[in-house]
Amino acid sequence: MIETDILIIGAGPTGLFTVFEAGLLKLKCHLIDALAQPGGQLAEIYPKKPIYDIPGFPEISAQGLTDNLLEQIKPFQPGFTLGERAEKLEITPENHFVVTTNKGTVHKAKVIAIAGGLGSFEPRKPTTISNLSYYEEKGVAYMIKEPESLRNKKVVLAGGGDSALDWSIALADIASELTLIHRRKEFRGALDSVEKVRKLRDQGKINLITPAEVEKLNGNGKLESIIVQTKDEENKEIEIATDYFIPLFGLSPKLGPLADWGLEIEKNAIKVDNALDYQTNIPGIYAIGDINTYPGKLKLILCGFHEATLMCQSAYNRIYPNKKYVLKYTTVGGITGFDGSRKQAPKAVVEAI
Numbered sequence: 001m002i003e004t005d006i007l008i009i010g011a012g013p014t015g016l017f018t019v020f021e022a023g024l025l026k027l028k029c030h031l032i033d034a035l036a037q038p039g040g041q042l043a044e045i046y047p048k049k050p051i052y053d054i055p056g057f058p059e060i061s062a063q064g065l066t067d068n069l070l071e072q073i074k075p076f077q078p079g080f081t082l083g084e085r086a087e088k089l090e091i092t093p094e095n096h097f098v099v100t101t102n103k104g105t106v107h108k109a110k111v112i113a114i115a116g117g118l119g120s121f122e123p124r125k126p127t128t129i130s131n132l133s134y135y136e137e138k139g140v141a142y143m144i145k146e147p148e149s150l151r152n153k154k155v156v157l158a159g160g161g162d163s164a165l166d167w168s169i170a171l172a173d174i175a176s177e178l179t180l181i182h183r184r185k186e187f188r189g190a191l192d193s194v195e196k197v198r199k200l201r202d203q204g205k206i207n208l209i210t211p212a213e214v215e216k217l218n219g220n221g222k223l224e225s226i227i228v229q230t231k232d233e234e235n236k237e238i239e240i241a242t243d244y245f246i247p248l249f250g251l252s253p254k255l256g257p258l259a260d261w262g263l264e265i266e267k268n269a270i271k272v273d274n275a276l277d278y279q280t281n282i283p284g285i286y287a288i289g290d291i292n293t294y295p296g297k298l299k300l301i302l303c304g305f306h307e308a309t310l311m312c313q314s315a316y317n318r319i320y321p322n323k324k325y326v327l328k329y330t331t332v333g334g335i336t337g338f339d340g341s342r343k344q345a346p347k348a349v350v351e352a353i
């Protein structure tokens with residue numbers, strides 16, 4: 001069982017910044033995210049797009065902001081459970097929380113911060129392959145957690161967006177054979193990614209099949225080959241031997257299991273007390289960032305940062321009801337990491353010149 005002070009559900013920008021604010025209060029955090037990597041919408045939907053409304057950053061890419069947040073929270077050594085969805089909530093007699101994921105990982109915490117954004121991102125699955133679900137975890141996957149696990153394997157990717165393009169580029173030198181299938185000839189993604197994939201195709205590193213669709217999967221107990229139907233004038237059926245078939249058709253957000261936790265929900269978001277501390281109707285469970293709603297709510301990154309800051313103060317008072325925390329500016333108090341690191345502004349000296 002993983003034990004922590006604050007269990008954060010959602011490793012988007014709000015969840016990541018919560019670790020920093022909690023760390024200043026010496027509270028330990030652990031994050032759960034259904035996605036394979038931290039960053040939420042920023043890393044999954046628009047990593048290369050510039051953001052212009054982060055205070056102090058006239059322009060920063062979404063992945064750049066995610067990387068900076070990860071760097072900023074490093075001293076506070078957060079734990080991560082990635083690629084798993086928080087599913088089940090139990091409240092212990094001493095009012096602590098036990099959260100179990102869809103893969104059975106159990107977490108115990110004194111406080112929960114739900115920073116779940118639009119909900120947990122679930123992969124969109126192709127609907128036309130009848131035996132797809134049989135091969136799940138037997139060669140079919142919908143996200144890539146460990147690219148190295150695909151080293152020297154035959155891999156078929158399907159999809160026409162940024163994710164399919166980016167993974168094609170990343171796996172070109174890892175897989176022994178890499179095929180990318182898309183139902184159209186045109187790809188919808190960053191221009192430089194499209195050009196890179198074109199170049200890799202010309203170098204023979206990617207077998208590009210367009211326009212085409214995967215029709216059927218074959219294999220004895222595990223995936224061995226796929227049947228592809230081309231949609232061009234040739235309209236032919238091709239069998240491709242493969243170890244993995246990974247459709248990357250995007251993700252759709254679902255409030256999912258959180259909707260059954262007894263939280264007050266309004267318009268697919270969790271109602272919170274914004275006059276005080278972003279606590280939900282269950283004491284000790286907070287909701288911050290895009291996932292919450294209150295009068296005047298704005299779904300912006302900077303609003304999530306603000307909510308995280310106030311929420312952590314309230315969490316501290318809940319965890320240590322008899323201790324008084326005095327707010328210190330980081331310029332004055334510095335930062336003491338749980339890893340023993342220390343950052344501090346140079347002290348003023350009194351010296352004759």
Ligand SMILES: Cc1cc2nc3c(=O)[nH]c(=O)nc-3n(C[C@H](O)[C@H](O)[C@H](O)COP(=O)(O)OP(=O)(O)OC[C@H]3O[C@@H](n4cnc5c(N)ncnc54)[C@H](O)[C@@H]3O)c2cc1C
Nearest residue numbers: 010012013014033034040041086116117119120289290301
């Ligand atoms: C194309 C685009 C451009 C944008 N541009 C801007 C901009 O310029 N400026 C701006 O301020 N905002 C912008 N936004 C909005 C911004 O991305 C969101 O406000 C921000 O991502 C919210 O952060 P969050 O951490 O609250 O949620 P998210 O980023 O959505 O992260 C939530 C995370 O929680 C996880 N999760 C949810 N439920 C569970 C569960 N049960 N178990 C495990 N994990 C779970 C999800 O997988 C997800 O990773 C943009 C959004 C989009 C789509």
